[in-house]
Amino acid sequence: MSDRENMRDRIKQATAEVFGERGYDGARMQEIADRAGANKTMIYYYFASKEALFTAIFSENFAALFQLFNSILQVEAVDPKVVIPQLVHLHLDFLSRNPELPRMIIREIQSGNPVVEKLVQSSFSRFGSQLQTLREEMAVAIREKRLREVDPLQTVWNIVALNIFIFIVRPILSAAFPDEFADAGRMLAEREKAIVDLMLYGLVPRQEA
Amino acid sequence: MSDRENMRDRIKQATAEVFGERGYDGARMQEIADRAGANKTMIYYYFASKEALFTAIFSENFAALFQLFNSILQVEAVDPKVVIPQLVHLHLDFLSRNPELPRMIIREIQSGNPVVEKLVQSSFSRFGSQLQTLREEMAVAIREKRLREVDPLQTVWNIVALNIFIFIVRPILSAAFPDEFADAGRMLAEREKAIVDLMLYGLVPRQEA
DNA sequence: GTCTATAACCGGATAGAC
DNA sequence: GTCTATCCGGTTATAGAC
Numbered sequence: 001m002s003d004r005e006n007m008r009d010r011i012k013q014a015t016a017e018v019f020g021e022r023g024y025d026g027a028r029m030q031e032i033a034d035r036a037g038a039n040k041t042m043i044y045y046y047f048a049s050k051e052a053l054f055t056a057i058f059s060e061n062f063a064a065l066f067q068l069f070n071s072i073l074q075v076e077a078v079d080p081k082v083v084i085p086q087l088v089h090l091h092l093d094f095l096s097r098n099p100e101l102p103r104m105i106i107r108e109i110q111s112g113n114p115v116v117e118k119l120v121q122s123s124f125s126r127f128g129s130q131l132q133t134l135r136e137e138m139a140v141a142i143r144e145k146r147l148r149e150v151d152p153l154q155t156v157w158n159i160v161a162l163n164i165f166i167f168i169v170r171p172i173l174s175a176a177f178p179d180e181f182a183d184a185g186r187m188l189a190e191r192e193k194a195i196v197d198l199m200l201y202g203l204v205p206r207q208e209a
Numbered sequence: 210m211s212d213r214e215n216m217r218d219r220i221k222q223a224t225a226e227v228f229g230e231r232g233y234d235g236a237r238m239q240e241i242a243d244r245a246g247a248n249k250t251m252i253y254y255y256f257a258s259k260e261a262l263f264t265a266i267f268s269e270n271f272a273a274l275f276q277l278f279n280s281i282l283q284v285e286a287v288d289p290k291v292v293i294p295q296l297v298h299l300h301l302d303f304l305s306r307n308p309e310l311p312r313m314i315i316r317e318i319q320s321g322n323p324v325v326e327k328l329v330q331s332s333f334s335r336f337g338s339q340l341q342t343l344r345e346e347m348a349v350a351i352r353e354k355r356l357r358e359v360d361p362l363q364t365v366w367n368i369v370a371l372n373i374f375i376f377i378v379r380p381i382l383s384a385a386f387p388d389e390f391a392d393a394g395r396m397l398a399e400r401e402k403a404i405v406d407l408m409l410y411g412l413v414p415r416q417e418a
Numbered sequence: 419g420t421c422t423a424t425a426a427c428c429g430g431a432t433a434g435a436c
Numbered sequence: 437g438t439c440t441a442t443c444c445g446g447t448t449a450t451a452g453a454c
Contacts, residue, residue, distance in 0.1 A: 007438095
């Protein structure tokens with residue numbers, strides 16, 4: 001029973017891996033079965049089809065990501081020096097536990113799968129109201145000189161862009177800079193530091209001529 | 210003759226589009242033919258196979274991108290206030306002319322295609338020496354207080370991350386924020402401004418308490 | 419160079435035994 | 437719940453006429 005007891009979960013795990021690596025179209029049911037240590041037919045015992053399997057795994061992961069985003073955006077006092085390090089850390093931590101998720105989302109987002117469309121729609125409609133709150137908080141922070149005069153939406157995009165980058169291009173980067181990627185934990189820590197530093201202070205020195 | 214004269218080029222253009230949208234595995238030779246206004250057989254008249262077609266288009270685009278990177282990195286004086294706006298503008302301009310390229314690269318980079326592997330290897334080995342030069346230039350700039358004490362490699366990653374972001378997640382963003390994406394030119398200009406502003410100054414105000 | 423028809427193959431899905 | 441054997445549709449690729 002040790003391994004065999006939760007075949008369904010092992011299939012889900014294998015599915016996430018293979019879809020993340022190969023994309024929906026490139027994924028083979030046979031490979032998913034192999035990695036789960038199962039017979040191909042077993043997948044069809046638990047899931048109706050490849051499409052249904054994908055939808056289940058994608059929905060689950062996408063929901064988890066947006067749950068994180070929503071909890072992250074519940075910020076009371078917008079002082080960048082306090083908030084930014086927290087935000088970056090939470091997001092990177094989540095991503096390092098789901099490293100294949102960004103590539104999967106990016107790959108499959110324009111697949112035409114109606115479930116995916118609906119998921120994006122509903123996630124972002126909730127996200128919209130959160131964003132409005134953030135706008136107001138940031139406007140206050142700007143007036144009180146705790147924050148430079150920046151656009152809230154662009155700022156959110158910037159954080160996300162910087163955070164997801166290494167996960168999205170990991171295959172390129174680890175081939176191009178093997179030294180930096182030899183120790184994944186160390187690399188992630190350095191990346192986190194660099195992102196926070198950029199977000200807070202930019203490149204131009206404080207004391208100018 | 211008007212349209213028909215350079216069928217080969219139209220096939221290449223259609224290929225880039227379809228591979229960008231659907232990925233290698235999702236792309237259908239029939240759809241490429243349709244978009245090129247050609248018969249499917251014509252593709253095989255000009256290219257040996259789907260694989261060969263992909264390799265040709267990928268190599269070409271990837272080479273163009275790295276040519277840009279190399280020309281961009283030939284920077285004499287590293288004063289961020291001068292260099293950053295130029296870098297960001299050149300990169301975004303290139304990307305807006307090849308909007309499908311980042312997604313295509315990210316999708317296909319771990320495909321196992323040996324041509325892709327070799328391309329990445331050779332591109333980055335040349336990039337490596339450029340990076341060494343950049344390190345030295347930046348070290349000087351830091352000593353002379355024109356630049357904050359930042360890591361050169363991380364800084365390059367940051368610029369690339371911020372620049373490619375909207376192209377990579379465009380399908381999500383245009384669905385989630387239709388207003389912002391209604392006018393593509395205006396959106397790109399605002400994005401450029403936001404990236405340069407962040408890179409230079411970060412979020413923390415200059416004059417502190 | 420361009421087309422129609424078709425071969426060859428592959429991968430998702432199912433039937434049915436145990 | 438798990439397995440073997442097989443079907444069927446779709447996709448790349450080619451043969452061969454014009």
